[in-house]
Amino acid sequence: MSDTRNDSSEIDPAVRAELTRLRESIDNIDAAVVHMLAERFKCTQQVGVLKAEHQLPPADPAREARQIARLRELAESARLDPAFAEKLLNFIIAEVIRHHETIADGAR
Numbered sequence: 204m205s206d207t208r209n210d211s212s213e214i215d216p217a218v219r220a221e222l223t224r225l226r227e228s229i230d231n232i233d234a235a236v237v238h239m240l241a242e243r244f245k246c247t248q249q250v251g252v253l254k255a256e257h258q259l260p261p262a263d264p265a266r267e268a269r270q271i272a273r274l275r276e277l278a279e280s281a282r283l284d285p286a287f288a289e290k291l292l293n294f295i296i297a298e299v300i301r302h303h304e305t306i307a308d309g310a311r
């Protein structure tokens with residue numbers, strides 16, 4: 204596209220309205236994602252404490268493999284790229300394991 208304008212006054216009002224409507228939904232979805240992630244991290248923190256109390260390792264690769272397989276199937280049926288879903292879950296799990304290591308270090 205050669206048109207690189209970014210002045211909202213030049214955008215067709217109908218296009219502007221549609222863009223605003225879609226962006227409002229995107230904002231709601233982003234808020235839901237943040238809230239869901241916060242709840243997930245609350246649970247994983249508790250798992251971290253439990254593991255530290257019982258000298259269990261921070262990571263559980265077998266559990267991760269089951270989750271990845273499950274998430275890839277869910278992604279496929281939702282028409283989301285399974286490779287993207289796997290990358291996202293791995294990113295989250297890496298952060299969780301980092302938290303678990305920190306909790307375990309504090310318990311030693």
Ligand SMILES: C=C(O[C@@H]1C=C(C(=O)O)C=C[C@H]1O)C(=O)O
Nearest residue numbers: 247250261262263266267296299
């Ligand atoms: C939360 C756990 O700890 C780690 C993090 C996981 C996750 O974020 O889903 C899964 C497996 C573990 O490597 C767990 O063992 O359930």
